[in-house]
Amino acid sequence: MDAETIFSLRKLALLGAMEQPIKLSAASFSETLKSSVQTAARRLQEMEREGLIYRRIMVDGQWVMLTRRGIDVLKAECQEYRQIFFAKTNLEVELVGKVITGLGEGKYYTTLEGYKRQFKRKLGFFPFPGTLNIKLDARSIEARRMLDFANAIRIEGFKTPKRTFGGGRCYPCEILHERAKGIRSFVIIPERTHYPDDIIEIISPVFLRKELQLNDGDYLALRVKV
Amino acid sequence: MDAETIFSLRKLALLGAMEQPIKLSAASFSETLKSSVQTAARRLQEMEREGLIYRRIMVDGQWVMLTRRGIDVLKAECQEYRQIFFAKTNLEVELVGKVITGLGEGKYYTTLEGYKRQFKRKLGFFPFPGTLNIKLDARSIEARRMLDFANAIRIEGFKTPKRTFGGGRCYPCEILHERAKGIRSFVIIPERTHYPDDIIEIISPVFLRKELQLNDGDYLALRVKV
DNA sequence: ATTACTAAGCACCGAGTAA
DNA sequence: TTTACTCGGTGCTTAGTAA
Secondary structure, three states, X not given: OOHHHHHHHHHHHHOOOOOOOEEEOHHHHHHHHOOOHHHHHHHHHHHHHOOOEEEEXXXXXXXXXXXXHHHHHHHHHHHHHHHHHHOOOOOEEEEEEEEEOOOOHHHHHOOOHHHHHHHHHHHOOOOOOOOEEEEEXXXXXXXXXXXXXXXXXXXXXXXXXXXXXXXXXXXEEEEOOHHHOOOOEEEEEEOOOOOOOOEEEEEOOOOHHHHOOOOXXXXXXXXXXX | OOHHHHHHHHHHHHOOOOOOOEEEOHHHHHHHHOOOHHHXXXXXXXXXXXXXXXXXXXXXXXXXXXXXXXXXXXXHHHHHHHHHHHOOOOOEEEEEEEEEOOOOHHHHHOOOHHHHHHHHHHHOOOOOOOOEEEXXXXXXXXXXXXXXXXXXXXXXOEEOOOOEEOOEEEEEEEEOOHHHOOOOEEEEEEOOOOOOOOEEEEEOOOOHHHHOOOOOOOEEEEEEEO
């Protein structure tokens, strides 16, 4: 995949093709690329062939949208810029969301030896068995993306004879709640490919639901250090 | 300037050629570019010709460093990524520095009609005549760069028969100081090409030095919303 | 108006060579 | 070793054409 392809892909993203399909013609795209119509058309074919975009051709143009893979390619390049300009910068993101009940996976995973030892070594505590799940509001979903680009504490995946367990990324956070003072907590985001981006989980040495007296639907705000 | 050139430029920046000259040979650079030695050499020539890098050729390699223009080109591309991924995200940067006495320029500029009216309209107040100058610590200089990529309140430049006055960018900020509660304040960064990056100025409707009882050398922390 | 193909031209890549 | 040429071949761009 060459630089020109990524250039084209970025321009598509700037046109809004990351969230939803956009309608465009090779002629109009050639203007943003500053190339001939033929080249613009070829680029669109290439990107489709490489699995970077979905495409639907109509008689009067085409509908185009980035694929997951296309977004990942752009993320990788964005990551390079983060390294160039913000390597040593640490900033804070405020996330707000509603407490929800997860599928109990957090409870299962936090008790596995393969993870538990890493939490102790890397975060400094054995986690309470279970995670506090937060469904982010619309604004926070955007802000959450910041975490994808930040340095994280990596939890490695591992294998057992039966199955493999994926890795995850942890970010120290401060829960903005009067009872949370002094309680260590981390946002943890599993590295599964299809993990939803509007939910985050918090691990902590204590049972947060009880300590903070939280119920489903309660709003909670966090300040995540990235 | 084509996408391949910017690609090469970015790789140089990743090698650290933004802060200081680095030593490299076309052969070693060809590995990071994944191209032939000749192409790597040609790319370096091109970038020099386009004013993106400084270059000094020795018998055993060359010293290379990005020019101001080279950095600006990368910034522009980084800016596109910010727009793609973080357009709606607002986050906070914490800056820390020492109070210093400026050259009195702030006092002059804040009284000019061309600026004053804009401040009133865009920030909501007529500024106290004078700015509070802060010399940032090393860590904050890095964090400050974030502001270059954020949406700002733009103050437009203007012309008089005698001379032209440049524009600037304002960011709402919260001064972390017990006496600063309720005082509106903005970081303002002039858009001059050679403005130092380790100094920021704060404008406010009040005389901050007096209100906060500050003297030169006092440390001050701000939280800037970007 | 579209998209997609073909074909001609040219620009770029990289091997080879010189300093 | 280097950098900086030259030169041949390849592959990309774009004009033209078809559907």
